[in-house]
Amino acid sequence: xxxxxxxxxxxxxxxxxxxxxxxxxxxxxxxxxxxxxxxxxxxxxxxxxxxxxxxxxxxxxxxxxxxxxxxxxxxxxxxxxxxxxxxxxxxxxxxxxxxxxxxxxxxxxxxxxxxxxxxxxxxxxxxxxxxxxxxxxxxxxxxxxxxxxxxxxxxxxxxxxxxxxxxxxxxxxxxxxxxxxxxxxxxxxxxxxxxxxxxxxxxxxxxxxxxxxxxxxxxxxxxxxxxxxxxxxxxxxxxxxxxxxxxxxxxxxxxxxxxxxxxxxxxxxxxxxxxxxxxxxxxxxxxxxxxxxxxxxxxxxxxxxxxxxxxxxxxxxxxxxxxxxxxxxxxxxxxxxxxxxxxxxxxxxxxxxx
Amino acid sequence: xxxxxxxxxxxxxxxxxxxxxxxxxxxxxxxxxxxxxxxxxxxxxxxxxxxxxxxxxxxxxxxxxxxxxxxxxxxxxxxxxxxxxxxxxxxxxxxxxxxxxxxxxxxxxxxxxxxxxxxxxxxxxxxxxxxxxxxxxxxxxxxxxxxxxxxxxxxxxxxxxxxxxxxxxxxxxxxxxxxxxxxxxxxxxxxxxxxxxxxxxxxxxxxxxxxxxxxxxxxxxxxxxxxxxxxxxxxxxxxxxxxxxxxxxxxxxxxxxxxxxxxxxxxxxxxxxxxxxxxxxxxxxxxxxxxxxxxxxxxxxxxxxxxxxxxxxxxxxxxxxxxxxxxxxxxxxxxxxxxxxxxxxxxxxxxxxx
Numbered sequence: 001x002x003x004x005x006x007x008x009x010x011x012x013x014x015x016x017x018x019x020x021x022x023x024x025x026x027x028x029x030x031x032x033x034x035x036x037x038x039x040x041x042x043x044x045x046x047x048x049x050x051x052x053x054x055x056x057x058x059x060x061x062x063x064x065x066x067x068x069x070x071x072x073x074x075x076x077x078x079x080x081x082x083x084x085x086x087x088x089x090x091x092x093x094x095x096x097x098x099x100x101x102x103x104x105x106x107x108x109x110x111x112x113x114x115x116x117x118x119x120x121x122x123x124x125x126x127x128x129x130x131x132x133x134x135x136x137x138x139x140x141x142x143x144x145x146x147x148x149x150x151x152x153x154x155x156x157x158x159x160x161x162x163x164x165x166x167x168x169x170x171x172x173x174x175x176x177x178x179x180x181x182x183x184x185x186x187x188x189x190x191x192x193x194x195x196x197x198x199x200x201x202x203x204x205x206x207x208x209x210x211x212x213x214x215x216x217x218x219x220x221x222x223x224x225x226x227x228x229x230x231x232x233x234x235x236x237x238x239x240x241x242x243x244x245x246x247x248x249x250x251x252x253x254x255x256x257x258x259x260x261x262x263x264x265x266x267x268x269x270x271x272x273x274x275x276x277x278x279x280x281x282x283x284x285x286x287x288x289x290x291x292x293x294x295x296x297x298x299x300x301x302x303x304x305x306x307x308x309x310x311x312x313x314x315x316x317x318x319x320x321x322x323x324x325x326x327x328x329x330x331x332x333x334x335x336x337x338x339x340x341x342x343x344x345x346x347x348x349x350x351x352x353x354x
Numbered sequence: 355x356x357x358x359x360x361x362x363x364x365x366x367x368x369x370x371x372x373x374x375x376x377x378x379x380x381x382x383x384x385x386x387x388x389x390x391x392x393x394x395x396x397x398x399x400x401x402x403x404x405x406x407x408x409x410x411x412x413x414x415x416x417x418x419x420x421x422x423x424x425x426x427x428x429x430x431x432x433x434x435x436x437x438x439x440x441x442x443x444x445x446x447x448x449x450x451x452x453x454x455x456x457x458x459x460x461x462x463x464x465x466x467x468x469x470x471x472x473x474x475x476x477x478x479x480x481x482x483x484x485x486x487x488x489x490x491x492x493x494x495x496x497x498x499x500x501x502x503x504x505x506x507x508x509x510x511x512x513x514x515x516x517x518x519x520x521x522x523x524x525x526x527x528x529x530x531x532x533x534x535x536x537x538x539x540x541x542x543x544x545x546x547x548x549x550x551x552x553x554x555x556x557x558x559x560x561x562x563x564x565x566x567x568x569x570x571x572x573x574x575x576x577x578x579x580x581x582x583x584x585x586x587x588x589x590x591x592x593x594x595x596x597x598x599x600x601x602x603x604x605x606x607x608x609x610x611x612x613x614x615x616x617x618x619x620x621x622x623x624x625x626x627x628x629x630x631x632x633x634x635x636x637x638x639x640x641x642x643x644x645x646x647x648x649x650x651x652x653x654x655x656x657x658x659x660x661x662x663x664x665x666x667x668x669x670x671x672x673x674x675x676x677x678x679x680x681x682x683x684x685x686x687x688x689x690x691x692x693x694x695x696x697x698x699x700x701x702x703x704x705x706x707x708x
Contacts, residue, residue: 159513162679165642169650212618212640212673214657246601247620264566266601286566288519296523303568319566325516 004134008069012200012237012259014280014313020305021068022338023139024331025241026321027061028073032328034060044089048075051123058128062136065332066339069136069200070128072193074121076143076204079189080152082117083109083181092156099155099163106177111184114192121189122196129197140198142190144205144240145182145227146220152178161210168219175219183223187230194236202239202261203227209244209263216248224255239282243320249274264319269307272314280313287318290326290334297330298337305341358488362423366554366591366613368634368667374659375422376692377493378685379595380675381415382427386682388414398443402429405477412482416490418682419689423490423554424482426547428475430497430558433543434506436471437463437535446510453509453517460531465538468546475543476550483551494552496544498559498594499536499577506532515564522573529573537577541584548590556593556615557581563598563617570602578609593636597674603628618673623661626668634667641672644680644688651684652691659695 007021029035035057038047047053058073077094081087086097100106114122128138143151151157153164153175167175190201208220220242228238241261242252252260253275262271262283272281289300301316308314316338322331361375383389389411392401401407412427431448435441440451454460468476482492497505505511507518507529521529544555562574574596582592595615596606606614607629616625616637626635643654655670662668670692676685 160677162642162677165640166645166679169642169645170647209619213621215640244598245619246599247624265563265599267567270601286519286569288516288523291520291523293524323514323516325520 005068005136008315009137009199009237011313011315012239012280016312019339020308020314020316020341022316022335023067023069023071024061024065024318024322024334025071027065027067027071027331028057029322030324031322031326031331032060032064034064044075045087048073048078049120051120051127054120054124055127055131058124058138059131061331062132064328065335067136067335069139070132071139071202072121072125072128072141072198074124074141076141076148076206077151078118078121079112079114079142079185080148080182082112082114083185084112085109085152094151095156096151097155100149100152100174100178102171103174103177106174106181109178109181111181111188114189118189122192125193125196125198137199138197139200139202139239140190140193141202141204142186142193142227144203144208144220144242145179145186145223146211147205147207148182148186149175149178150207152182161207168215179219179223183226183230186227190227191230191232194232198236200237200239201231201233202241203257205240205242207244208242208248211245211248213248213251216245216251221248221251221255228256237280241282246271253279259313259315261317262319267307268304268314269309272308272311277311277313280315281308282315282317284317284319285334287320287323287326290318290322290330292330294330294333297334301334301337302341305338359422359490362669363491363553363591365667365669366593366634370666373693374662374668374670374695376670376689377421377423377425378415378419378672378676378688379425381419381421381425381685382411383676384678385676385680385685386414386418388418398429399441402427402432403474405474405481408474408478409481409485412478412492413485415685416486419686420693421490421689423493424486425493425556426475426479426482426495426552428478428495430495430502430560431505432472432475433466433468433496433539434502434536436466436468437539438466439463439506448505449510450505451509454503454506454528454532456525457528457531460528460535463532463535465535465542468543472543476546479547479550479552491553492551493554493556493593494544494547495556495558496540496547496581498557498562498574498596499533499540499581500565500574501559501561502536502540503529503532504561506536515561522569533573533577537580537584540581544581545584545586548586552590554591554593555585555587556595557611559594559596561598562596562602565599565602567602567605570599570605575602575605575609582610591634595636600625607633613667613669615671616673621661622658622668623663626662626665631665631667634669635662636669636671638671638673639688641674641677641680644672644676644684646684648684648687651688655688655691656695659692 007017237258239259240257246266259280264286361371591612593613594611600620613634618640
């Protein structure tokens with residue numbers, strides 16, 4: 001178990017690897033009994049803010065599933081709370097007290113020093129680097145400015161995005177002031193994670209899929225680009241994942257990340273062709289495919305690997321987070337199927353060359 | 355007001371028109387005071403089932419906004435109720451009692467005779483044709499099989515679609531039996547609307563955007579195609595609208611509709627280029643753009659009209675239903691802007707030819 005596995009990092013840089021690395025968004029989550037046992041003892045926020053526990057759940061899927069990367073266990077809204085908003089979790093998901101309504105609400109928010117306001121995140125990362133000891137790389141992460149701003153204006157999750165879009169269209173000054181402040185926060189937050197030892201970072205734009213191409217450019221892309229430009233990214237691959245709209249993939253590329261996350265609504269070969277082969281891609285199994293019987297699940301994994309075509313620069317993942325209804329058994333089977341298939345594929349290609 | 359306006363039908367057939375016709379999804383809705391006044395007196399389902407009232411609200415946007423087509427006021431779940439499910443409306447939207455869980459639930463459902471089970475729909479259409487008297491064409495509509503089946507399995511709205519996807523992946527026999535029965539129902543339902551006088555029909559696949567391309571083909575496209583193939587569509591243009599995923603546009607074309615609805619997540623020129631110019635397109639303004647000041651709203655309308663490029667076969671619409679927060683004033687302004695711009699555009703082109 002002391003093998004040093006850098007396949008994930010190599011794939012981010014589009015270097016050849018002996019099999020396709022895989023990790024799973026939300027791989028430390030409710031579908032795991034061990035995670036639930038811990039959550040039965042502490043609240044979600046307490047778990048995020050206790051380095052020993054956050055590190056423990058981060059490592060669970062490395063041991064249980066055999067994935068090729070660990071991702072920091074935390075919540076996307078941790079930096080938002082640090083900006084000065086009140087964060088609570090109920091049955092309906094996250095709730096932010098006093099949502100941002102106008103310019104003076106934005107002015108009251110701070111650009112927090114991560115070391116002062118969220119030291120537990122960096123402590124978790126340091127602890128993880130020690131405990132992982134090079135077995136697999138550690139990914140840090142943050143929400144993208146548009147996605148975080150959506151939560152801040154809507155006050156929680158939404159399906160209509162009417163509040164943030166009303167602000168975008170009726171009060172552009174306020175939304176741009178907010179997005180600027182969030183972008184600065186995300187830059188500091190991710191740089192602090194990198195300094196603490198994160199070996200790659202992923203930026204989640206989970207809600208940007210609700211935007212038209214022109215609004216995506218103005219309200220999401222430009223701020224994510226600002227974030228990526230501000231990162232101390234030497235030797236640190238940056239992954240940018242926009243969920244919910246294959247219609248803006250060509251624009252997503254312009255943010256300048258090393259890897260582009262692809263959701264399940266488009267075939268991976270079509271997506272990679274659209275963004276170009278000078279960038280790595282990550283994805284994109286339909287999360288509910290984990291409900292399939294194993295033979296069908298394996299068929300789908302192979303289909304995606306075939307679409308990637310053995311080209312260097314593919315990291316296998318789901319097209320969105322793993323669902324609580326998934327089983328550890330099938331998640332583990334998927335990891336093994338991806339690892340196994342790629343070896344056969346390499347052998348096939350070797351044989352072809354003979 | 356007795357002008358006969360067939361621009362919408364002409365555009366569906368990709369015939370040249372003097373200006374781009376426009377109608378607005380959910381154009382008879384909560385954003386209108388007159389609609390709310392009626393809804394204060396009767397329940398939503400009562401409104402759907404009372405031909406005089408349903409016809410009255412259907413005509414409201416023709417008078418108030420000047421749109422180029424009327425669309426039957428009804429609910430997407432009316433045929434589902436007729437299949438034998440219990441339908442109620444609460445604050446959280448529609449609720450279907452005893453959602454479909456297994457094959458015997460499917461077996462209990464009927465393929466209803468529209469004349470017997472939902473005669474009020476056909477009466478509304480007949481009344482409307484009389485009252486409209488050719489001023490604008492009347493569009494009938496139905497949900498697509500996948501979208502209706504989603505409601506039937508989930509029991510109402512959902513954002514995760516876990517129940518229907520679980521059925522798709524764990525119990526394909528049941529979901530295919532359900533989709534077959536729903537497709538048969540939709541064929542009868544739309545043919546009855548056509549017989550009663552609907553001059554075009556739109557099939558709404560509002561939830562198919564949650565599917566990967568392969569699942570879209572198996573669980574949505576094939577059944578919508580079955581519906582379209584089963585329609586008595588001579589002289590009746592068929593519009594097919596998939597919401598939420600520009601990643602399957604090329605597949606949407608395979609259903610064989612005359613017009614493809616395009617949501618706002620992709621530029622109209624890109625979308626039309628992908629589906630091909632041998633089909634008409636409808637769309638695709640971001641619904642929240644109605645919150646913009648008029649000059650910006652007009653700019654967006656022009657942008658879409660420019661993307662359509664004056665090519666015959668474009669029907670202007672929003673990329674999804676109009677929101678309750680929109681104003682009649684801005685909706686009317688949009689209709690006028692679309693009508694006005696196209697005339698200028700035609701003049702420009704005439705001048706270029708001289």
